[in-house]
Amino acid sequence: MYKAPSARRRKKKAAPLNLVSVLDMVFILNFFLLSSAQFIKIFEIGSDLPIYQLTTDDNPKDKELELELDIRGDGKILVKNNVNQGLLGSFSYLDSAKLDEFKQFIKKIKTQYEDENQVVVKSASSVLYQDLVSVLDVVREERVEGQTVKLFNQIIFDGK
Amino acid sequence: MLKKRFIRQRTRRAQKETEPLQLNSLMDILTIMLVFLIMNYTISEVELSIPKNIKIPESISTSYVKKGITVQMSDDLELWVNNSPLLQLGKARKWTVELRGQLEQELRQIRKRLENIRMRTLDAQDQANVINLIMDKNLEYTHLKELMDISSSAGYTEFKFIVIEP
Numbered sequence: 260m261y262k263a264p265s266a267r268r269r270k271k272k273a274a275p276l277n278l279v280s281v282l283d284m285v286f287i288l289n290f291f292l293l294s295s296a297q298f299i300k301i302f303e304i305g306s307d308l309p310i311y312q313l314t315t316d317d318n319p320k321d322k323e324l325e326l327e328l329d330i331r332g333d334g335k336i337l338v339k340n341n342v343n344q345g346l347l348g349s350f351s352y353l354d355s356a357k358l359d360e361f362k363q364f365i366k367k368i369k370t371q372y373e374d375e376n377q378v379v380v381k382s383a384s385s386v387l388y389q390d391l392v393s394v395l396d397v398v399r400e401e402r403v404e405g406q407t408v409k410l411f412n413q414i415i416f417d418g419k
Numbered sequence: 420m421l422k423k424r425f426i427r428q429r430t431r432r433a434q435k436e437t438e439p440l441q442l443n444s445l446m447d448i449l450t451i452m453l454v455f456l457i458m459n460y461t462i463s464e465v466e467l468s469i470p471k472n473i474k475i476p477e478s479i480s481t482s483y484v485k486k487g488i489t490v491q492m493s494d495d496l497e498l499w500v501n502n503s504p505l506l507q508l509g510k511a512r513k514w515t516v517e518l519r520g521q522l523e524q525e526l527r528q529i530r531k532r533l534e535n536i537r538m539r540t541l542d543a544q545d546q547a548n549v550i551n552l553i554m555d556k557n558l559e560y561t562h563l564k565e566l567m568d569i570s571s572s573a574g575y576t577e578f579k580f581i582v583i584e585p
């Protein structure tokens with residue numbers, strides 16, 4: 260009796276996937292990315308408004324808040340409102356827990372004055388640059404679930 | 420007889436197809452590298468060179484650096500403008516009138532040059548007003564203030580503090 264040849268025997272081995280061209284592409288891409296890679300991420304903090312410029316609104320009487328930070332050499336920040344020359348609060352910038360308190364305070368002010376985004380920064384000569392940057396970080400923006408929420412992001416340095 | 424068979428088998432063995440090179444593991448490595456590099460790729464248009472003796476402050480800022488004049492100042496008060504060493508403050512760590520004048524003059528010249536280029540080039544970005552300040556994190560505010568003061572006297576209006584992510 261005739262028996263049909265088994266299909267299994269006729270099955271050819273599947274040709275292996277030819278990855279050479281993909282490999283070439285990935286290799287070149289790797290070289291390109293390696294040559295242009297910047298492993299330290301560098302960013303900037305902008306002070307978009309000129310130094311010495313103080314808020315010169317046409318009708319300053321309408322303003323309710325002109326936020327000023329007085330960063331002192333003894334580790335304290337005095338938060339003032341220049342409209343009524345009032346002291347709003349005093350915090351320490353040397354302690355991270357106290358800096359957190361300061362952040363909560365700034366957020367509270369922002370909720371009261373949502374349209375306001377300017378802050379005048381006065382600093383003592385002896386304040387370290389890193390401390391100044393840490394204070395500016397708190398005042399400028401906040402990260403909420405990966406999103407950046409702007410607080411008082413227009414920084415004006417008082418040059419007096 | 421045996422010899423003949425050996426020779427026959429040898430030619431058969433040689434006729435067999437060579438096994439393809441196994442590239443899968445290499446492909447895996449390269450793909451992982453590619454993903455890592457793409458994730459670390461920054462789209463900043465400026466490549467800044469930071470001298471080894473400058474430790475930049477850390478910040479949560481995520482704004483990419485834009486083109487501008489670079490002023491660098493190290494902890495030992497050496498100052499560079501656009502990566503060229505310009506001056507060093509003396510042991511007194513104070514800004515003298517001569518030093519201020521030297522820096523202001525240099526910044527004015529660069530600004531003039533950039534303005535000329537901008538006048539002649541269409542669609543040129545305005546970078547003649549921007550100063551990128553790369554300063555050591557342990558420097559005192561007095562130096563930052565001096566640099567901003569001198570720069571604004573030379574006509575610059577925008578100051579960018581260069582920072583790194585923590």
